[in-house]
Amino acid sequence: KQRPIEDIKLFQKVTVTPAEQKKKDDILTEIMSQSLPDIEAAIREAEAKDKSFFDQGIDRLNMRNTTAFGPHMITKQRAIDIGAFGQRFGRLTKSAAEMLNISAQNIDQQLSSQISFLNPFCPFLFNRPDCSQAATSRYRTIDGTCNNLNKTLWGQSFTPFERMLPAVYDNVDQPRERSTSGVLLPLARKISSQFHQSSLLSNLMPDLSHMAMEFGQFLSHDIQRNALSTGYLGSTIDCCSFGLQRGDPCFPMEIPTDDPYYSQFGRTCMNFVRAISTPKLDCTLGQRQQLNQNTHYIDGSQIYGSDAQTSYSLREFVGGKLQTGGDPNIQNMLPKDPFNRNNCNLPNNDPNVQCFRAGDDRVNQQPALISLHTIFMREHNRIAAGLAALNSNWSDQMLYDEARKIVGAMLQHITYNEYLPEILGQAAMNAYGLKSLSKGYFNGYDNTLNAAIKNEFSAAAFRFGHSMIHDSLKYNNGAQTLKDVFLNPATVYDTAGGIDSITKGLTDSYSQKVDERLSDQLTKHLFERQPGFGDDLAATNIQRGRDHGIPSYQQMKDACNVKGLVHDQTVWTALSALYQNASDIDLFSAGVSETPVAGGKIGPTFACIIGKQFEALKKGDRYFYENAGSQAFTLTQLDEIRQTTLAKVICRNTGIANIPSRALVKNGTPMLKCSDVSDVAFNKWL
Numbered sequence: 001k002q003r004p005i006e007d008i009k010l011f012q013k014v015t016v017t018p019a020e021q022k023k024k025d026d027i028l029t030e031i032m033s034q035s036l037p038d039i040e041a042a043i044r045e046a047e048a049k050d051k052s053f054f055d056q057g058i059d060r061l062n063m064r065n066t067t068a069f070g071p072h073m074i075t076k077q078r079a080i081d082i083g084a085f086g087q088r089f090g091r092l093t094k095s096a097a098e099m100l101n102i103s104a105q106n107i108d109q110q111l112s113s114q115i116s117f118l119n120p121f122c123p124f125l126f127n128r129p130d131c132s133q134a135a136t137s138r139y140r141t142i143d144g145t146c147n148n149l150n151k152t153l154w155g156q157s158f159t160p161f162e163r164m165l166p167a168v169y170d171n172v173d174q175p176r177e178r179s180t181s182g183v184l185l186p187l188a189r190k191i192s193s194q195f196h197q198s199s200l201l202s203n204l205m206p207d208l209s210h211m212a213m214e215f216g217q218f219l220s221h222d223i224q225r226n227a228l229s230t231g232y233l234g235s236t237i238d239c240c241s242f243g244l245q246r247g248d249p250c251f252p253m254e255i256p257t258d259d260p261y262y263s264q265f266g267r268t269c270m271n272f273v274r275a276i277s278t279p280k281l282d283c284t285l286g287q288r289q290q291l292n293q294n295t296h297y298i299d300g301s302q303i304y305g306s307d308a309q310t311s312y313s314l315r316e317f318v319g320g321k322l323q324t325g326g327d328p329n330i331q332n333m334l335p336k337d338p339f340n341r342n343n344c345n346l347p348n349n350d351p352n353v354q355c356f357r358a359g360d361d362r363v364n365q366q367p368a369l370i371s372l373h374t375i376f377m378r379e380h381n382r383i384a385a386g387l388a389a390l391n392s393n394w395s396d397q398m399l400y401d402e403a404r405k406i407v408g409a410m411l412q413h414i415t416y417n418e419y420l421p422e423i424l425g426q427a428a429m430n431a432y433g434l435k436s437l438s439k440g441y442f443n444g445y446d447n448t449l450n451a452a453i454k455n456e457f458s459a460a461a462f463r464f465g466h467s468m469i470h471d472s473l474k475y476n477n478g479a480q481t482l483k484d485v486f487l488n489p490a491t492v493y494d495t496a497g498g499i500d501s502i503t504k505g506l507t508d509s510y511s512q513k514v515d516e517r518l519s520d521q522l523t524k525h526l527f528e529r530q531p532g533f534g535d536d537l538a539a540t541n542i543q544r545g546r547d548h549g550i551p552s553y554q555q556m557k558d559a560c561n562v563k564g565l566v567h568d569q570t571v572w573t574a575l576s577a578l579y580q581n582a583s584d585i586d587l588f589s590a591g592v593s594e595t596p597v598a599g600g601k602i603g604p605t606f607a608c609i610i611g612k613q614f615e616a617l618k619k620g621d622r623y624f625y626e627n628a629g630s631q632a633f634t635l636t637q638l639d640e641i642r643q644t645t646l647a648k649v650i651c652r653n654t655g656i657a658n659i660p661s662r663a664l665v666k667n668g669t670p671m672l673k674c675s676d677v678s679d680v681a682f683n684k685w686l
């Protein structure tokens with residue numbers, strides 16, 4: 001099957017002449033046209049298998065009454081379409097690598113040529129955006145295109161996650177399941193049950209409120225949403241109904257027979273479906289990559305949607321407003337989702353209690369998330385009304401655009417001014433240039449910097465927030481255990497409490513410390529609908545890292561130039577005891593358990609990954625709120641945006657009377673009386 005030795009040698013050369021490049025391209029084209037018929041046949045065969053799983057009722061369109069299938073498993077059609085090309089790229093890459101004897105770690109360098117044969121399989125070449133208006137437009141596009149005027153697709157929704165380091169897969173594109181020495185890595189569930197044991201009450205974060213957890217999730221849902229593989233007709237794949245044997249895209253998590261919790265239910269398998277594989281943005285052959293369905297920028301896409309169709313479906317088209325819904329007792333709620341596209345776990349058949357729609361489909365995951373979504377939707381509508389009152393000649397579109405621009409800027413300001421300093425500490429804020437200015441424009445826009453979300457950030461580092469989640473949400477004078485409110489919007493509709501009570505509860509209670517411990521609600525009861533059949537988020541994070549070929553902790557630590565032991569000695573001993581070789585330890589587990597940096601809440605390796613990501617999200621975003629230019633706010637408008645705090649946004653959009661003035665902080669912050677909070681000075685937008 002291998003090509004002649006001179007072809008193999010040619011691909012090993014570091015620099016080639018134009019004639020040699022042409023020869024390489026011809027060889028690749030020949031290899032690909034020879035292998036394509038077999039590849040198409042293999043894909044058809046896989047599709048037929050998927051259909052049979054569907055026909056047997058194993059994979060289903062609506063998993064509502066089954067256990068443990070969260071909203072993150074629903075994948076948009078556009079992502080499914082890109083995934084179909086990704087499969088072809090993956091298989092073509094594999095056959096070229098085999099025939100040219102190219103090892104996995106050299107695939108990206110040695111197969112990176114642009115081959116016209118691949119153009120019909122390159123989704124990023126279709127419908128290239130027209131960016132002719134973009135240089136002078138005051139407003140971002142909905143899908144993030146044309147932000148960078150040279151690289152018009154950078155940061156767009158439905159484009160790949162980028163990487164800090166090359167991926168580390170087994171056998172070219174299979175999940176990283178083996179140590180470099182060949183032994184199997186410990187089972188993800190075993191690491192979870194042994195190392196990420198339940199967080200105790202004594203493990204509270206001394207100074208951050210539970211709102212700091214929730215704002216982190218809300219921010220996360222702005223910038224990233226992985227696309228998971230689906231079955232026939234986009235159905236949800238159940239990798240456990242078929243034993244552990246189904247094969248790609250199934251990568252189910254084996255539960256050890258002596259599992260401290262699940263064994264009593266006789267459970268041996270937990271569902272896990274691999275992420276869709278996507279072609280790279282430049283559509284050269286290369287390592288397997290994963291797809292972000294959301295705009296990578298901090299632009300409020302969780303509120304507005306990441307594609308035109310979703311954004312239209314959320315608009316009122318009157319007065320620049322977003323749609324609202326709700327029953328007569330509770331006004332100004334998110335619009336309902338009568339078709340329950342997100343497979344909510346609705347407790348009764350009350351037609352008034354339904355799940356919600358928002359720009360990100362995970363909105364219904366739990367009530368604290370619904371609450372922040374609702375508050376920012378209301379803020380948009382309030383701003384649109386405020387602008388309309390002073391500018392009677394503005395069209396619906398203009399009001400929508402300007403209100404969206406303001407809300408996006410507020411989100412950025414809260415992120416860089418309130419959230420990141422708490423998480424990263426001052427040293428990292430300075431090192432990565434993340435501090436917001438108190439006056440004037442920021443001059444650091446860099447059009448060579450890609451803001452795109454890094455895979456190491458998404459699949460591991462930014463999941464540190466999972467360790468901050470408390471067992472319950474404070475509500476009225478009691479609390480609601482998470483497993484009772486996953487995918488259940490009932491509390492939001494409660495006229496006795498609802499959004500206000502959930503929100504107040506978040507600022508009134510503590511986050512958990514960022515450490516190796518995760519709540520039982522997440523490791524034993526995530527999306528549980530039947531005792532013993534919930535999911536495990538810590539295990540899922542580890543398995544997801546392996547699915548994506550995320551490098552080991554040691555590799556990331558080295559890349560971040562972090563030296564020495566940065567763990568508590570007992571913690572490190574417990575973790576490394578689970579692995580044969582400490583250099584194989586998974587990034588999520590070791591990263592989340594690092595000793596926090598001074599003044600921050602996470603350790604040095606995660607601070608490096610997260611600091612670099614937010615640096616790119618700032619300096620690589622032409623629409624960053626502090627930038628000068630034709631898209632800019634005026635300086636007086638910018639000063640007005642700088643008055644924003646999360647506490648004020650909450651005050652303006654709820655009936656809450658008093659709230660800590662720094663809503664993410666638990667102690668030592670003065671209370672803000674909501675009746676004292678002044679509105680946005682809309683006269684700066686005349």
Ligand code: HEM
Nearest residue numbers: 070072213216217220224225226458462463465466540544
């Ligand atoms: C109750 C709160 C939360 C729940 C139930 C939850 C649950 C989940 C689930 C089920 C996934 C998908 C896992 C996978 O299949 O790979 C996920 C992904 C993720 N979570 Fe959370 N999460 C919560 C809060 C947070 C917080 C507070 C943060 C960060 C501050 C966070 C950051 C992330 C990130 C970065 C991902 C990957 C997103 C992607 O690219 O798709 N989550 N979470």
Ligand SMILES: [Ca+2]
Nearest residue numbers: 222295297301
């Ligand atoms: Ca976004």
